[in-house]
Amino acid sequence: EKSSNIENYFRESRLEEFLKLTKVTNSYGIFTAHHLNDHIETFLMKITRGSGLQGMEGIKEFIELNGLKIYRPLIQIPKHILLKFCYKNNILPNYDYTNNSNAYSRNRIRNNIIPEFEKINPNFLESINRITKIISQINNKEKIRLFNEFEKLEPNYEENNISFSRIIFNDLPEFDKKLILKNNSEKLSSGTFMENKHLDYIIEKSYSKSNNFSLDLPGPIKLIATKKRITIEKLFEIDFQ
Amino acid sequence: EKSSNIENYFRESRLEEFLKLTKVTNSYGIFTAHHLNDHIETFLMKITRGSGLQGMEGIKEFIELNGLKIYRPLIQIPKHILLKFCYKNNILPNYDYTNNSNAYSRNRIRNNIIPEFEKINPNFLESINRITKIISQINNKEKIRLFNEFEKLEPNYEENNISFSRIIFNDLPEFDKKLILKNNSEKLSSGTFMENKHLDYIIEKSYSKSNNFSLDLPGPIKLIATKKRITIEKLFEIDFQ
Numbered sequence: 001e002k003s004s005n006i007e008n009y010f011r012e013s014r015l016e017e018f019l020k021l022t023k024v025t026n027s028y029g030i031f032t033a034h035h036l037n038d039h040i041e042t043f044l045m046k047i048t049r050g051s052g053l054q055g056m057e058g059i060k061e062f063i064e065l066n067g068l069k070i071y072r073p074l075i076q077i078p079k080h081i082l083l084k085f086c087y088k089n090n091i092l093p094n095y096d097y098t099n100n101s102n103a104y105s106r107n108r109i110r111n112n113i114i115p116e117f118e119k120i121n122p123n124f125l126e127s128i129n130r131i132t133k134i135i136s137q138i139n140n141k142e143k144i145r146l147f148n149e150f151e152k153l154e155p156n157y158e159e160n161n162i163s164f165s166r167i168i169f170n171d172l173p174e175f176d177k178k179l180i181l182k183n184n185s186e187k188l189s190s191g192t193f194m195e196n197k198h199l200d201y202i203i204e205k206s207y208s209k210s211n212n213f214s215l216d217l218p219g220p221i222k223l224i225a226t227k228k229r230i231t232i233e234k235l236f237e238i239d240f241q
Numbered sequence: 242e243k244s245s246n247i248e249n250y251f252r253e254s255r256l257e258e259f260l261k262l263t264k265v266t267n268s269y270g271i272f273t274a275h276h277l278n279d280h281i282e283t284f285l286m287k288i289t290r291g292s293g294l295q296g297m298e299g300i301k302e303f304i305e306l307n308g309l310k311i312y313r314p315l316i317q318i319p320k321h322i323l324l325k326f327c328y329k330n331n332i333l334p335n336y337d338y339t340n341n342s343n344a345y346s347r348n349r350i351r352n353n354i355i356p357e358f359e360k361i362n363p364n365f366l367e368s369i370n371r372i373t374k375i376i377s378q379i380n381n382k383e384k385i386r387l388f389n390e391f392e393k394l395e396p397n398y399e400e401n402n403i404s405f406s407r408i409i410f411n412d413l414p415e416f417d418k419k420l421i422l423k424n425n426s427e428k429l430s431s432g433t434f435m436e437n438k439h440l441d442y443i444i445e446k447s448y449s450k451s452n453n454f455s456l457d458l459p460g461p462i463k464l465i466a467t468k469k470r471i472t473i474e475k476l477f478e479i480d481f482q
Contacts, residue, residue: 045361047368047369047372048358048361048362048365048368049361049362049368050362050364050367050368050371050372051372052372052375053375053379056372105361108357108360108361109361112357113354113357113358116349116353116354116357117289117354119349120286120289120290120346120349120350121289121290121291123291124289126291127288127289127290127291128288130291131288131291131292131293131297134293134294137416138294138379175378
């Protein structure tokens with residue numbers, strides 16, 4: 001859990017640096033050079049670690065995190081095509097070593113697993129790419145449905161917390177409860193990683209007769225419940241020395 | 242395409258044999274010995290070959306094909322546990338060599354790919370198993386929604402064909418059109434494998450001014466359109482000599 005906290009810390013620091021940079025340069029957002037191979041590797045990493053439908057979208061072409069707009073215009077292009085383009089045009093690609101927290105697993109996927117899949121289907125990357133698009137369609141439809149569902153919970157949005165009616169929440173199907181808890185935590189901090197055991201605990205507690213309860217979640221997130229409301233709160237930055 | 246036809250032929254013959262057997266023995270259905278490893282291998286095979294959400298369910302615990310009920314009571318149990326049980330109880334497992342059409346790819350997944358994934362996460366099988374369950378929930382929800390949608394198309398069901406209104410079909414979202422074409426073809430013959438290019442062709446043709454058109458589909462399935470109706474038809478058995 002400590003390593004995941006440190007990872008979060010670095011992720012958020014990187015985001016903040018980018019945000020500052022866009023402000024200083026008066027930019028609309030940033031571009032990253034992620035390509036199709038990164039996207040498919042991420043998909044495989046996520047399913048290996050037991051991700052849900054969110055992770056199965058792989059790397060998104062566009063996201064907005066803490067107000068920072070991030071575009072990945074090369075995400076549909078395989079790495080070998082980008083490399084060929086670079087060689088042809090005498091461009092020396094710049095390798096990014098900053099995001100090496102999962103280098104071990106990622107290398108295994110890149111060097112051992114994907115080549116094996118490509119022996120079965122040379123168009124493996126494209127096959128998985130198609131799947132991520134289907135998943136993304138499903139997720140978008142779900143997001144709209146869930147947003148409408150959440151609006152019925154008398155929600156209250158502040159900068160560092162989101163709260164909603166515990167009583168109406170208790171009446172939702174389990175599937176929706178889990179998504180509401182996950183999505184709202186991720187909205188507060190992109191570094192949240194809620195596991196099923198946390199979700200099950202919260203759902204059970206919320207349904208029980210406990211008037212007040214609270215739970216520290218992975219990432220800088222805490223959940224606090226009173227008799228009538230559930231609040232998800234973003235904690236202050238942790239200072240690593 | 243020929244090899245896929247032969248595969249279909251054998252699949253359907255096997256089904257017919259099982260059906261005869263259940264009738265002769267006056268049985269309710271059959272059990273197969275598929276286990277968790279089979280299930281995960283199937284999932285990986287399907288995503289490698291570009292399957293959609295249907296294939297991502299892996300091997301289902303229960304299906305009914307041409308009236309034959311097939312149960313897989315061991316599908317949640319890893320192979321090594323079944324083997325341990327057999328050794329402990331002096332049972333010699335019987336290996337099934339009849340379904341070897343995809344042995345090459347399956348062995349690659351079983352022997353090279355899954356062990357690599359397990360080095361990243363020892364609970365890899367369980368992670369994927371969880372995903373297949375989420376996908377299956379989504380598919381079931383979609384099936385209900387789509388069934389209601391399809392009922393609006395004035396459908397007509399016969400033993401060897403299903404027809405529906407071409408005009409109402411044309412007004413559906415593309416996503417639903419594709420699922421309606423795929424699901425109904427699969428309902429007529431379990432051996433149908435419709436690709437995106439077929440679906441795109443049908444959708445475009447149906448929307449065009451062509452009064453009559455038809456298309457031979459992979460598997461023993463043909464689609465015939467008139468000005469007002471679209472019919473999906475199951476062809477007679479092909480006789481391989």
